[in-house]
Amino acid sequence: MCPAMRVVDHLREACQVYLLTMITRMSQLFLRTLRDDPADAEVASHKLLVRAGYIRRTAPGIYSWLPLGLQVLRRIEQIVREEMNAIGGQEISLPALLPKEPYEHTGRWDEYGDLLFRLKDRKGVDCLLGPTHEEMFTLLVKDMFNSYKDLPTILYQIQTKYRDEERPRAGILRGREFVMKDSYSFDMADEGLAEAYAKHRRAYINVFDRLGIDYAICTAISGAMGGSRSEEFLAVSPAGEDTFVMSSDGNYAANAEAVTTTPGQTYPLDGQPAAAPVTTPDCATIDQLVAFAAAQGFTGQSGEPVTAADTLKCVLVAVTDTDEEKTRNLVGILVPGDREIDFKRLEAAFDPRPVEMASEADFAAHPFLVKGYVGPRALVDHDIPVYVDPRVAAGTRWITGGDAPETHLVDMVAGRDFPIADTIEAAEIREGDPAPDGHGTLTLQRGIEIGHIFQLGRKYSTAMDLKILDESGKLAIPTMGSYGIGVSRLVGVIAEQTHDDKGLCWPVSVAPYQVHVVIANKDADAAAAAEQLAIDLSNAGLDVLFDDRPKLSPGVKFKDSELLGMPFVVVVGRSFADGQVELRPRGDEPTMLDVATAPQSIIELVRKGATSSR
Amino acid sequence: MCPAMRVVDHLREACQVYLLTMITRMSQLFLRTLRDDPADAEVASHKLLVRAGYIRRTAPGIYSWLPLGLQVLRRIEQIVREEMNAIGGQEISLPALLPKEPYEHTGRWDEYGDLLFRLKDRKGVDCLLGPTHEEMFTLLVKDMFNSYKDLPTILYQIQTKYRDEERPRAGILRGREFVMKDSYSFDMADEGLAEAYAKHRRAYINVFDRLGIDYAICTAISGAMGGSRSEEFLAVSPAGEDTFVMSSDGNYAANAEAVTTTPGQTYPLDGQPAAAPVTTPDCATIDQLVAFAAAQGFTGQSGEPVTAADTLKCVLVAVTDTDEEKTRNLVGILVPGDREIDFKRLEAAFDPRPVEMASEADFAAHPFLVKGYVGPRALVDHDIPVYVDPRVAAGTRWITGGDAPETHLVDMVAGRDFPIADTIEAAEIREGDPAPDGHGTLTLQRGIEIGHIFQLGRKYSTAMDLKILDESGKLAIPTMGSYGIGVSRLVGVIAEQTHDDKGLCWPVSVAPYQVHVVIANKDADAAAAAEQLAIDLSNAGLDVLFDDRPKLSPGVKFKDSELLGMPFVVVVGRSFADGQVELRPRGDEPTMLDVATAPQSIIELVRKGATSSR
Incomplete structure (x- = not known):
């Protein structure tokens, strides 16, 4: 006896009980497929897993595995x-x-x-x-x-x-x-x-x-x-x-x-115009400020009329120390006016120190902070730390708050009129932003x-x-x-990733059964041949689901097989009279196989499927 | 290529990752054996499973599986x-x-x-x-x-x-x-x-x-x-x-x-003496009653002086109906005086109706019940149901309560002086009682x-x-x-059932590893041979624990191997110089094996062990 045969015999013996039950007969399976989506389901996987009888809801967010x-x-x-x-x-x-x-x-x-x-x-x-x-x-x-x-x-x-x-x-x-x-x-x-x-x-x-x-x-x-x-x-x-x-x-x-944000272009500090205050009535929002500045003929970095990207938003936040004293520190975050603060990014930047937006009480406690007109100058003057978005690069010119009602400063130059040593990743990310690795957007x-x-x-x-x-x-x-x-x-x-409009579509690596053999012919010989095919495939080590339900029409069985989603469905149907069975690889064209050679062909296909999915 | 070899190859491929890690090296195993029993452990399995590093207590009654x-x-x-x-x-x-x-x-x-x-x-x-x-x-x-x-x-x-x-x-x-x-x-x-x-x-x-x-x-x-x-x-x-x-x-x-209790022997009702009251001072307990009756020359069923088995205890219990009205029913249980009521048996007998001992209130509500002297006569007269132990068979003669202070009735005959239609399994079981199937005790x-x-x-x-x-x-x-x-x-x-005084002793069917290979020789060749042996056994499909810990003495390793309890321990020790390894089947005599043929011998022994344990 070849030594490998001995091993196989040993394995067979060890698995005996398991082998006996390896073909799962749908006539006895604890399964009920549903035609309608469950009322509480929104995503496809949820609908299909319940409809196909894979899971069942027991309580909110708690499921039974069938x-x-x-x-x-x-x-x-x-x-x-x-x-x-x-x-x-x-x-x-x-x-x-x-x-x-x-x-x-x-x-x-x-x-x-x-x-x-x-x-x-x-x-x-x-x-x-x-x-x-x-x-x-x-x-x-x-x-x-x-x-x-x-x-x-x-x-x-x-x-x-x-x-x-x-x-x-x-x-x-x-x-x-x-x-x-x-x-x-x-x-x-x-x-x-x-x-x-x-x-x-x-x-x-x-x-x-x-x-x-x-x-x-x-x-x-x-x-x-x-x-x-x-x-x-x-x-x-x-x-x-x-x-x-x-x-x-x-x-x-x-x-x-x-x-991480790609840093903005830098410019020489020398030769830039001096910062100057401008009275800006009714300019509490960036939009209002941009409209006013454009009307005044101000230009941005590019020489074009001012846009929101040329304004500098100064957002005040409070960061709490994690040590015993839990000191609450005011911090100014400077970002271009066309971007919002992304709070999750802000939190991550200060982690593990908790951060929140400055409160009314903070403003009240620091009268030099003029709401709607806060700028970096007052912060620097009062030793409040300033963090800047990486786009706020050395030499860039900004319109920003003037620390007095209805007042802004123009030609505020980064690195000259306010410090840019500390940068922060707190501005929102937008589709089309440059990729941090320098390739594409x-x-x-x-x-x-x-x-x-x-x-x-x-x-x-x-x-x-x-x-x-x-x-x-x-x-x-x-x-x-x-x-x-x-x-x-x-x-x-x-x-979710593999289903199609007819049902689940499992890859070979995780399918409950690799092969689904369906009797679709009332002839007793066909049923016997289908059973023999299922047994042959099972003996070859495949997991086989066998639709032996006696009173259902082929149409109902096919619909179920599509919903359940095994990778290979084998139909023993009308063509059995001609010595053929139909192999339906999910998502692929059906082919006819000779009954005699069908097991070998199917085994090879399943093995190929198992390899390709790894 | 023989078809079985193809299957083996396929299996090998499928199990590749698993095979790579099948030998467990003790140098890397998450294990620590303990010399002392855990303080909270009383039974052997508990002590050994903790000492051998199989489980660890996380909270009272809650364990981690190592x-x-x-x-x-x-x-x-x-x-x-x-x-x-x-x-x-x-x-x-x-x-x-x-x-x-x-x-x-x-x-x-x-x-x-x-x-x-x-x-x-x-x-x-x-x-x-x-x-x-x-x-x-x-x-x-x-x-x-x-x-x-x-x-x-x-x-x-x-x-x-x-x-x-x-x-x-x-x-x-x-x-x-x-x-x-x-x-x-x-x-x-x-x-x-x-x-x-x-x-x-x-x-x-x-x-x-x-x-x-x-x-x-x-x-x-x-x-x-x-x-x-x-x-x-x-x-x-x-x-x-x-x-x-x-x-x-x-x-x-x-x-x-x-x-179920073997029913007592029956006697004809005819020709028995009539029941008669006897004044019994200071006889509130069975012992007192027996002593008194023996002193008076009364005999039991056998003709011998009265024993506790000739007295009849009348225990009053209250059974509550499970319907809406939850009626509380008094019931008398008659058992031979030498047996206690086993409350769990009593509960099972009335299940699902809850049962409890009659209360002071019950006695107070039924003045005809004289505590310490209750007998079947008063119960029958007042329509209180009576259940009898199967030993209280037709025609048996008893001394029982006379329903008045310091009074008993002698020659009370079962089936004549009180009904025995309803039997109950409520008396305690004792070692030596006859087996219900009629064979032995x-x-x-x-x-x-x-x-x-x-x-x-x-x-x-x-x-x-x-x-x-x-x-x-x-x-x-x-x-x-x-x-x-x-x-x-x-x-x-x-x-619990398999351990010995040295440690755990797992049957092959559930042992974590079937074979435990121990290096007990400082020679590098011996270590290499031990590793090869472990690999060969593993490749043959056995689960192998490999004690490759470099700095421990053979004595420590042997003690651990006994504590851990694998069914087969293979020691590559001193005799390796003579081309031999020692096989120690747990609970059996050690034998020497030639290095060359050791794997095959061990594989056969493990298989035999696997079969015999089923």
Whole structure:
């Protein structure tokens, strides 16, 4: 006996019970397809997954996984597991019901606000349902390890998470109970963290490529003012909630918060006209100011009549220190008048210090700030820090507030009349802005977050007091990374990206069944041949769905097969009399196969499909 | 190329990533073994699973699964899954976070009391963490199915459950968050339910046999006074919380509640002496009465002096009707004076009607009841129902209460002086009692509940208003079964039943790794040979743990290998110089193997082990 045959026999034996049940008969399947979209569904994946009987709503944002949906979920889990194991990740499983203390240590018990499901046990002890597990993994490593020799380590789990979303939406795209792969890396040195991060990045690319997803890797946090390295994997989809930018050549992608602005052109400071005040009645808005200035014959940098881009908006914000004293600092942000402040970008720029717009009280406390006419001069005179948009380059000329009612200053030159040492990324990004990498322009796109990799640094290890003996025998605080994949969300994402107008269209890598054999002929011989075909394919290791429902018309069965979305449908129909069956590869032209050679042809096609989707 | 070789190649390709990581190196494993038992651990499995780094306590009754523990858990899950699929079970997955309403419908929201984890979401909506899912599965079938043609169906899930146990104990033997396989059967007719029940019984036997567990199948609820068929699978263990009885020949096992009493011998009513009152001063207790009666020369049924078994205790209880009126009914229970009432058996006998001991108020309301001297005569005279222990057979003679202070009746004959039509199983079971099946006597044993199968009938389908069109086109209420296996608990049970004084001893079917290769030789060639051996075994499809830790002594490694408990340990040690390695099958004598043929010998042994444990 050839040794391989022995292995196959052994495998067959090991899988015996499984093989016996590998053909799933639709006559017995726990399935009901629906003709109508569920009332609460807006996006295609949600509608189709419910109509095709993959998932069922149990409560707002909480879903049950029916047989077909669970198969897809498990296949995705397995792909994630394989790629995590390939980078040396070790799978463990932490509870979902967690004690409060660790989350109090890091402040997240409060920070999470309403997003956290909180409860008390019978003894009145506070508990929570884990939204993510940084605290718990840190504690676990603290409990298990004490020497640098134990590190580096990458730990992960594929586990049910809970977040009490304010607006759960789009079925499993944003649920309140969902499956996530979360992993955590622990390293003594920053280089180790960088390596763990790079490994995860590669593993995530493998996962999403194997799933056939169209996605972008977006730089997620600007390094401008602190914050560690972080990237988001966003599946491109109009159903997405996140906006991201991509350069026209596709080589650059980032979250709006992370986009860096191309600095404006500089001009010599010498030879520019001196700044001068101008009385500007009824010019409290930029539009009014531009109209007035143009009427006065003022020109902008280009020599053309003044536009909003030649005016300089001075936005006052208050930034609060995070130390014990929590000092509230007024700061001026200078941006060209044709751009709004993007508050999310502003927040990211000052992170972790919270920022808010200056209040009436702030203005009242500083009478030199004249609302509607604030300019950089008063700020500089009163030692209020000024941050400028990178477009406000040295030597550029601006019309800006004159710090007195109905007064502006013209010919205010950047770097001469106000400082430009500190720049800030706070202005909105617009479609057509130059790409930060210097190639082409930016487009705005919508995406669904499917993965996030994050260099945490020592925030959690410090908070949880995780200390490890380093090579010199001193206690040191390890550096951490945290990495997530929205596993159950991916089921929705793949459905969203691959469906057509008839139904779901699963890639071979995650389809619940690779082949769907349909009896569409009342002849008993045809039914027997279809069953034999299903058995042959199953024995060859394929997962087969078999539509053996006796009383349904071929039309109903075909509609169901389109809705359910297996990659290969084989119809044993009218042409069976001529010794043929029809192969319908989803999204491709049907072909006729001889009954005798059909199994071999189908097996080869499925294998090709499995390879191409990786 | 032989066709089997093609399949193997295909499998290899499909498993490539997995194969790469199949050898687990202890130098990198997330593991720390402990020398000391955890302070809170009492039972062996708890101590060993923590010491060997399989699990870690996160909160009271809540555990984290570390790499080795998770492997065991997954293997058990897979065996359960295979056997459930083999009986046609369809796997789905319901949420753990559930809405309140369905559990209000069945009354369990209240009935569960403190055992239920309850919480409110951000909108103040009441939720719970599912302790079991009868309500949800019933609703799901209601949502999906409407015709008898859709039935029968068996649905199951392997899922995390939550119960806020008052006294979580013994590690994962009784936790507050745990993994359970729960399944539910739906049938139109009672015969269908019986069949689904039989299928589950068979599947459970297969599961527990494959896991190598020593268990008893215990009849769980007496059919005497209503209640559906139910059996518990109890793993025999002194660490168990449940008491059950087993007959001396092992053919009968039951929960104490379900044991039926062998009826006493009957005697002719004719020719017996007439009942007569006797003044019995200071005889309020059975002991006092027996001493007094013996001193008076009274004899029992056997003609010997009176013993406690010749006296008849008349216990008054109050049973409350479950209908709207909730009438409270006084009932007399007559048991031989040498036996106590077993309250759990009493409860089971009246289930679902709640029962409690008669109160002072009951006595006060019925002045004919003389405390300490209550006998059947007053009960019969005042139409209070009387239930008798089966030992109180027709024609037996008793000394019992005379319904007046310091008075008893002697020669009270069952079936003549009081009715015996209604019997009840309420007396305690004692070691040595005759087995109900007529063979041998009963022993009392302790066990851990690992499975429970239950014919629910129409309780939940009625409560949730599940109606299905039957063959005649009428709406009918399906009958249900519910079936559970404590999956995570099984990890503890197997550890408990198989460990020895050195550590865990896993059967091949669930061991995290089948083979543990240990380098115990500082020679570089030995280390290389050990690695090659590990790779060869892994390539042959075995799961291999490889102790490659460079700086530890052989003694430490051997101790760890005993604690961790893989079924086969292979030591590449001193004898490697002679071309030999040592095979240590756990619990068996070590043998020496030639390096060259070692892989083949080990593979065969593992396969044999895998077969024998099934």
